[in-house]
Amino acid sequence: NEDLIQCTIVSKSWHAVANACIWKSLSLDDYRAAVPKDTFRGNAHHVTHLQIKNAGQVAPYGLHCTSLCDLTLPADLRPQQHGGSLVELIQKNKNTLRSLKMGMRLVRPPLLLQAIDGTRHLRKIELDIRFPLDSLAEFVYQLLGASPQLEHLAISCPIESMDLSALVTYKDANFAEILEACPRNTLKEINLHQRIVGRQTAQAILRHSQSLVRLNMLNITGPIESQWIQTLLASCAKLESVKIRSMQPDLVYLHADHILEGLATGQATAFGNCVVVDEHDGDGDGGDHNVLWAACRSADHGTICLGQHRRVFEQLGQLKQLRLLNVTRGLFRGPTVPDWLDWRLSSGFGHLRSLTSLEELVLQREAMLDPVELEWMKDQWPRCAIFNHFG
Template sequence: MSPPEPEPEPPAALLVPEILTSIAQHLSHKDFLNAVLVSHSWHAHLIPLLWHTLALPQRWRIIMATDKVFPDMVVFRKYAHLVRSLSCNNLQYYMDYLIPYCAKLTELNVIDLSEDTLPLLQLNTQTLTCIKFKREHELAKRSFRVLEFLTLMNDCIFLDTLRLEDFAVDEDYESEDAYEEQRRRCNRDRKRPPAPVAPISTTATATISAAAAAAATVEEEGEEEEEETSSSPTTVLMSQTRRAEEKEAAIKLFYQILHRVTTLDIVRNVIKALPPNRSEVFYRLRKLALLDCTMSYMDQLQLISQCQYLTHLRIQLCRYSERHLDSEELSAVHLDVACPNITHLDLSWSTLKDHEIAALLKQLPRLISFRAQRTNIGEKTMDMLAGFSSGIRDQLEELDLVDAREIQSSWIQRLLCSCAGLRRFRATEINAKDIIGGSASATAALAMPTAADTSEAVTTGTAKNGSMDSDTSPMSWVCLQLQELQLSITGISPQSSLQEQTIVYDQLSKLTQLQILSLGGNYLSTWFRMGTLELSLNKGFDRLKTLKELRVFNFSYMAHDLGMSEVEFMMQHWTKLRKVVGTIGINVHEGEAGSANGLGTTTATGAQKKTGTGAGTDAGTGGCPS
């Protein structure tokens, strides 16, 4: 008899962090720590991973805490050398913990930045690759040791990513001496007693009061002479000269750092001046974000033009940056950006006009990703995205037009019928009539129209109607490689025929590569939606069985009839499904209303159930989140 085969050794604990992350939401803090300490082998694997990223409690949590929120000092000092990424709100509470123990940081994220960060920054200049600093917006005008910060950041030889928010490199704030002088004056004003009021009937009291008033006058004159002596013109001039030199040195250091980084984010009040040398090029910079920047409108474009090797550009241009321009000068500003390598453009929440966006798109021949949430989208931009003369129509892989202003449903249909290379598409909503009309026209067509014929039809339709409508999109969706679709289909009335919903489901069923399908969602412009797809097997929902790659399905904030039969259908045909977001109503007995179980978010670990009341077949109740 042969000996039994030895049992295989358990695999290395590579998935332990994922397991603990999954069960952590069901455990208390104490139980979670006990679970970590269950096995010495797990503990040995987890110690470096758990200490790799450290997020310290925020200041308000420390002030309001009723128990001990700081870790044990001995334990912290023992494992502080394992910390690589540090994020904190205010360092003044943690100096004894961090210095000199955290000396191998690669990422430093400090909110509510102050001079307390300087020693920690100096301690990690040889290892830091990512720096994110944010100052409080209210303190942006106060005196700040900017030059010392920039000098230390310039010494970070491996610095690759830099994000600054309200850092105020070239702000014209007053010096510390001026703030101290102002504070001393306020203190003197508070301590100085008020001048006594002389009684009319008493001569002696009046004499004493007069003497006191005379003494106070002499004291005031002495203080005024002291103030005049301390703030002589020579001293003021020297102070102004020194501040001007520091400001010039700070600007020079800032742009010197830009020659080293590949990713730069400038948020609000960081810098207003351009580089001293307008012809220098920042060769290493690949990703640039200018968000609500105080730099003027034209200077931002000039800075972008000096980053000729950019691949990712994110701009949030606001009109207040143009307040120093009159209407004639503003009309002469052109978005001439010499960055032909840009592949990802994000203009979300920007105040750029339609013709300005179109002019910018014209300068980017290699664009594959375009995001424009809450932005002005008009016909000129649509022509640049989906027109037959567009050079980027067939190469676009990502479009995000969620809550775009003035966008029409027919334009959404036109994009889906024109951009064949799309992989990810996000928009707010589309009317089902545009999908039904386009699909019917495509089904009735005997042959695919040529580009010239379609272009002529588009031109004719626009000339007749004055705008693009559904007749300009006589084809079904051509983006059959879509992996993510976030779009709410509306305009389906209760009286709509079964054939109309079937056409919409047929259109969706052709997207066999979909991994994320979101027919609902909570956007700024819409909330709860009526007139959406019923998501019922009786109305054609079973046609979506071709979506074998689907992993995420979102039907939240929709009026629907999705019940237990549809859930079983999804479990049977969507075998890769890992997450479901929405609320459903389930009837316990057919024909009578029972208790409703809400299906919240379903993940690979199972379903998280909620309890509620209401009839499951009621579209209004079944679709509304509990």
């Protein structure tokens, strides 16, 4: 009897643990067999991550969950049919919910604000809004008021006008309003991907420089100034990762020195991720206008280098990793020196001799070494892994 009792205890304990693991994360998809409602109800208290694909599943399934941390809702929610269920679902989980993602094709802001009212731990909200907002800033203020712990807010809005000038103004003002609405120095990450960065947005970003941990500005356009980038990077105290790429060649070239100076004089000491920025050959001949973009990572050095200047490398004696990507040979070619190889090793890659702690060197495409150059590199850094390849 004692053995039987022990086996029963173990069996029940194992069943409880296994059930919690199995039901922890659940996606309700129309394209596969639906989970039986009775089975779901008996295990709904285990579910912490729920993705609902169809609005009709909110009431019969979602309303039985009381411990949700992560909730993804469909875009076909209709206020008249599902509004009450939406509010009840979020309110039932307001003490545990940390992440909410939903499409708002039909749901209007007042209903959403009613649903998230009183959420104590909501940290992340992602909304796909398919209708124009009268005041985006006011909506953001209301979201922040309803969720005081909010750290991540992503809002996708439609662009109604096809007029280019109106598009520029709308996109810039739109994003600037969001940044202005957030309390100063509260954002940890800002992503600008294929966006027009105007002066309003640029000034709004500066409001959060002290709290920024990650800054991604990829394929950006707009009338931002080089001095602004230098000022921004110099004022970031917690920055760990920077990615900058511009769609305007002139803008990229003008920013090279300012990016370097901003990083060199900035307060940040925790750079951990590689900077990924494209080089650009200004006039197509590989001459002086070519800018070398180096992506570097150091375990104990707070400066990431960008630029083709000797002084850049002289500052990086503790650098562990260096990547030279898509660099044209013209960068290393001396216009008056007949022997290209000797000039390259003495004055071109010779800049790298100060990198005494280098552990990894990546050379791609045009920056690839021939066998003689490769042997020279191996002699310089016998303990360094050198990746010399086209792809």
